[in-house]
Structure formats: structure tokens, C-alpha cells
Amino acid sequence: MNLLSPQNKSLILFFLFAAIAIVAGLILAIIAITFFPITIVLFIIVKYTPVRNIFTKVYHKIYDYLFYQSEKPRKLLWGFIYDFMCAYFPLNKWRALNYGYALLNENGRILNNLDEQQEEERFCLQLYHMVATNCLKLKDLQGKRVLEVGSGRGGGLYYIHSALKPESCVGVDYSQNQVDFCKTTYGLNQKLNFQQGDAENLTILQIQTFDLIINVESSHCYGNFQRFVQEVTKLLNTGGLFVITDFRAIQEIKQFEEDLQSTGLKLETKEDITINVLQALKLDEKRKQQWMTRHCGIIFRSFFSKFSGVQSSRIFQELSERKTLYLIYALRKV
Numbered sequence: 001m002n003l004l005s006p007q008n009k010s011l012i013l014f015f016l017f018a019a020i021a022i023v024a025g026l027i028l029a030i031i032a033i034t035f036f037p038i039t040i041v042l043f044i045i046v047k048y049t050p051v052r053n054i055f056t057k058v059y060h061k062i063y064d065y066l067f068y069q070s071e072k073p074r075k076l077l078w079g080f081i082y083d084f085m086c087a088y089f090p091l092n093k094w095r096a097l098n099y100g101y102a103l104l105n106e107n108g109r110i111l112n113n114l115d116e117q118q119e120e121e122r123f124c125l126q127l128y129h130m131v132a133t134n135c136l137k138l139k140d141l142q143g144k145r146v147l148e149v150g151s152g153r154g155g156g157l158y159y160i161h162s163a164l165k166p167e168s169c170v171g172v173d174y175s176q177n178q179v180d181f182c183k184t185t186y187g188l189n190q191k192l193n194f195q196q197g198d199a200e201n202l203t204i205l206q207i208q209t210f211d212l213i214i215n216v217e218s219s220h221c222y223g224n225f226q227r228f229v230q231e232v233t234k235l236l237n238t239g240g241l242f243v244i245t246d247f248r249a250i251q252e253i254k255q256f257e258e259d260l261q262s263t264g265l266k267l268e269t270k271e272d273i274t275i276n277v278l279q280a281l282k283l284d285e286k287r288k289q290q291w292m293t294r295h296c297g298i299i300f301r302s303f304f305s306k307f308s309g310v311q312s313s314r315i316f317q318e319l320s321e322r323k324t325l326y327l328i329y330a331l332r333k334v
């Protein structure tokens, strides 16, 4: 048994962080108890006066910087989080990691061909369907070589492979644990293949080129988005399509669009699907809540509710208030 396998490494790293956090928490608790009256006064000020808003703002600023704006810390953090989640929750049933897409009716369905396993993650797969068929008619995927960057636990690419039947599908993800998960879950063959790699440096693929490159809710994790677009441009065949979907705060969208077109890719379509993503999140709420009750302890529940997009989460609020938009773009290499 390899004790320092990628899976064990991320678990060890997590428990190391947890131990440091617990020690720091204990030290703070001792200080708080030692200076009890001051602690009570501070608690009342922070909890019941406008100072609370200042704390929340500072917290959000630090959080946004670390998770969405910085270069190196953001990349490291997301890399660690996905690797850790896969080691800690190797559940075979959990195969897709995006917020989903639903029509604005009672059941939100666009797909009728899902098996029992896929039905669980219907809305996540519907987002893939929208991406893979954007600008293409279904039959056009036949004979095409598809690359997904940020393929996660592979459920989306597996859907494309099995339902839309392109010539081949390659998935690349930063997280080694997720790549290993995909290899064991779907098996490897010439038509479906997963590799570990970094969106900002796709040299591992450079002897291959692709007709369709997709990117689903992954680009917000990258330290340098423009470098990713350069890599995509190199790997696309002339006439090939790059379809990307993700969320961005409204003030980041202009830069995002400039980066997307910085290498000469021609914008074919742009669609704001925020309302469909919100609908998917609403229709998927019950499943996510049940999942969290079943699989997450108290500590992980608060972490998951932050990222899973349940209705109490900040991302759900920001999408509802249109401070953050969920967009889908198709660009062609001419």
C-alpha cells in the first residue's frame, strides 16, 4: 500500500490544516475566557451593531480575493479542495459538480434518455448537453474529437461520450484523485480517456488537436484565465469550437470577455443562462439537502452549503440579485 498516494496526501494535508485550526481555535478560546468581560462587550458590538456589516464586508473581501481573484492562492486552494473532496467522498454515485441547467417549467427537463444513475444528476448533465450542442446540431458531434478541460468526476464527459457519440473524448483535470476516480469509474478506452493536467499549461496534449473544447464551471478556479485561452487556441483545429460556461461577478465580465477574444477566437454566440441555472438549483435543492444530511458532518455541511448553491448560499443570492451571472459562450477558431 502506498501511504503517500495522492489520495492519502490530500487527506493528510487536510487533517494537518484541521489540527492547526483546532489549536488556533483553542488559543483564541483561552484568550476569550481569560478576558471574559472584554469578550462579552466585543461579542455584543460585533453581533448587534452596524460593526457587524464591516466584519462581513472584510470577510467577503478576503474570501473573494482568495477564491476568485488571486493567482497562486486561488489555484492552490481549489486544487486542494477538489482533490480532498474526492479522497474524502469517493462515492461512485457523485459524478458531476456543476450548478446545472433547467427549463423554466415545473420539471425543468430537456433530456429524455438518462439512465437511473444519470437521473440523479439530471440538471448537471443538462448543462453539459447545452454546452456540447451549442452551435452544433446533434449529428455534428459524430466524428468529432472532444476535449474537456476541468472534467471533474467525469459524469458530464461520460454523458457526451455515451449519448452524443463523438469520435473521442479526452478529459483533463488538475486533481489527480478525480482523474483516478474517472479511470476506475468509467474504465479507459480509445474513445474516452482522462488525464491529469493544468488548464494553464496543456503541453501534455500537444500532439493532439480537437474539434470541440468544452469548459464547464471550472474557469473561475484558474489563476491566469488568459493563459488557459491561449492553450485552448493552440489545441483547436481550424474551424473548431470552444464552448465555455461559468459564473462571474458582473464587474468581472468585461475582462473575462476580453480575455476570451484575446487570441483571435471569433465569438459566435453568447447566452445569459442565469435564470436556467437558478431554476436547476431550485429543482435540485431537496436532493442536495438530503445528500448533505446523509454524508456530511456538521463541519462539512456548512462548507458544502457554501459551494453547493443551495438557496441559503451566497452564490444563490448573488445569482438571484444578478450581481453574478452565469454565461455560456461559443467561440470559433477561424
Ligand SMILES: C[S@@+](CC[C@H](N)C(=O)[O-])C[C@H]1O[C@@H](n2cnc3c(N)ncnc32)[C@H](O)[C@@H]1O
Pocket (backbone or CB within 6 Å): 075, 078, 079, 082, 083, 095, 096, 097, 098, 149, 150, 151, 152, 153, 154, 155, 156, 172, 173, 174, 175, 178, 197, 198, 199, 200, 215, 216, 217, 218, 219, 221, 222, 223
Ligand atoms: C466545479 S468543478 C466542475 C467539474 C466538471 N466540469 C463538472 O461540471 O462536473 C471545477 C473543476 O475544475 C477543476 N480545475 C480547477 N483548476 C484547474 C486547473 N488549473 N486545470 C484543470 N482543472 C482545474 C477542478 O479540479 C474541478 O474538477
